[in-house]
Amino acid sequence: MNLKKLAQNLGVSQTTVSRALNGYPEVNEATRNRILAAARQHNYAPNTRAKGLATGRAHAIGHVIPVATRHEMVNPVFGDFIAGASETYSRNGYDMLLTVVENGNEQEAYSTLRARGVVDGVIVHGPRMNDTRIALLDSLGLPFAVHGRATGHSGPYAWLDVNNRSAFRRATHFLLDLGHQRIGLINGLEHMDFAHRRRMGYEEALAERGIFIDPSIMRADEMTEAHGYRSTREMLDLVQPPTAILCSSMICALGVRRAIEERGYVMGRDVSVITHDDALSYLQNGDAIPIFTATRSSVRDAGRRLAQMLIDQIANPTADPETILLEAELTVGTSTGPAPRI
Amino acid sequence: MNLKKLAQNLGVSQTTVSRALNGYPEVNEATRNRILAAARQHNYAPNTRAKGLATGRAHAIGHVIPVATRHEMVNPVFGDFIAGASETYSRNGYDMLLTVVENGNEQEAYSTLRARGVVDGVIVHGPRMNDTRIALLDSLGLPFAVHGRATGHSGPYAWLDVNNRSAFRRATHFLLDLGHQRIGLINGLEHMDFAHRRRMGYEEALAERGIFIDPSIMRADEMTEAHGYRSTREMLDLVQPPTAILCSSMICALGVRRAIEERGYVMGRDVSVITHDDALSYLQNGDAIPIFTATRSSVRDAGRRLAQMLIDQIANPTADPETILLEAELTVGTSTGPAPRI
DNA sequence: ATCATTTTCCAAAGCGCTTTGGCAATAGTT
């Protein structure tokens, strides 16, 4: 079924059908209803390609997700983010186009996406320090919005980020207030912007209390359970082990907990743990009472909102790019407690 | 830049440019090279919408992922599957379109996807028992391939599945061979086809050894860490606790391990554990030596292959639908050992 | 009843590509 046939069936012009379906005023209510009914009956939906050609808009957003080739690592956060974004898209009649690209090859991906006219804009995932993608997209004139920020890039652009610095600063202070003096950091790869900022927040808090920043209790790697486990073991083996650990993700935190419990220690008594919690649907932090004390910010919600930002920007390209800085909430669970007396 | 302008610049017809770029023979090598060079120089890529309109193919595959509204649960397996599929798509010049749909609303998603002509086919995720989607897609005439199978649907269709039944049957036998008599099952939701089949395999093996199938050591829920933990605790609290546990996912298994270690038990000594391992990139089962004994099958690889199946089917619609049954490999880790003497 | 508006509809052009049918020009055969 297509416009032409539908119009013929009804004995009206294609124009009228098109207008009726797209809510234009210059069509009689009676005919509009007739047309709407027929469209529904024939299960008609306008051909997206044709519509796109005619209007010059793709009504689609591209997500280019970089994959670290080394570990073939797909960010586990990704599924939930996408789910959130998708809600926004379906509400606004947008499609979501996914492209998985090896880390570093994003340049070509963006420019062909643009040249092929297949999307109206893109979401930038996993911004790194001094990320070049933003400048590239600016020069391409392809609308975009960044999930996170890129330290090192000047000039305005649309982004949504969790305030990682303040979240980790606050978490660190929380531990300091509990009397902890040696606080370990188990971070993500620090060329990633979010991880860099988290470290800043952590170091800032320590500096504010005049506490020595000790690289021997700071680790950065891909945020796996194994990373959390290994790093925690190593740190607990030190002559001066940390009494608290700050950790960058729930998956990591599972490893941290394992290393702690393996020694017969109890979380929140012998070693305190705070993790960042992206509120992933398949990794909930306890049911009613949270297990981990956590800096929490829903990545699904971020997806929803960032998608909306981009859509707004596409609709209104002259407006200044919007930016959203979300404050993570600190939820107190059972994984933290006063520093043990030595 | 578009075809018309490019042709004008070069002083040839659009036809010639089109043929040159698409590798048709009826164009002189010299002019072809001239055209190719110009295209590269101007960063030209044919407009996908226009191309699609002209050819009648979208060169895109749709992924409709159902989301359980209850827990807003995105299958954690999804990211890796997508990453795999994406590799195939980019190799074949296909785009990937993602639609997240509330469980049960897939019907409409498929039919509008079809009506709008936006994809050439779809991948069906998370098939359930007696899944109606397959019949629907057949009636729509939209090519599809299923990740998994749907018990209850008769008639041929394209699918790729892990042999869940044999994997869990084998795993159960493995435990039985180690002398375990009480083997717990921590499964996914059993209206999901894969979970159903796993249970079949488990029960089959027990029956083959004449062992009583005890519902009190069988649990089914969404495969979260908490589910693994809770179920294991409950089962270990029984008067006759299981000496071994079979578990449906790595995430679950983390919870199982936690419950075991929490009691001071040692995995592989006091309680044996086998889990299914989808080889998720962010949840690797140990580095060199696997931690868990596991039935292992890479979901990323499944994505790669299923995508290829669908593309082949689209290219050759009259061929019989292909089916692939992958055998999971049983990798022995440190989480299993002989049944403890009572 | 006449003219000016407004309402309701339409024909046709155009979006950027592929593809059909055909026409020169060249090469190959006798």
Added chain:
DNA sequence: AACTATTGCCAAAGCGCTTTGGAAAATGAT
């Protein structure tokens, strides 16, 4: 030299939609 194939190219139609520029019909104002 005359005829047939082959090669290399082109003009134009068509994919399914939107949208412009009217035009006919209905309505309102005088």
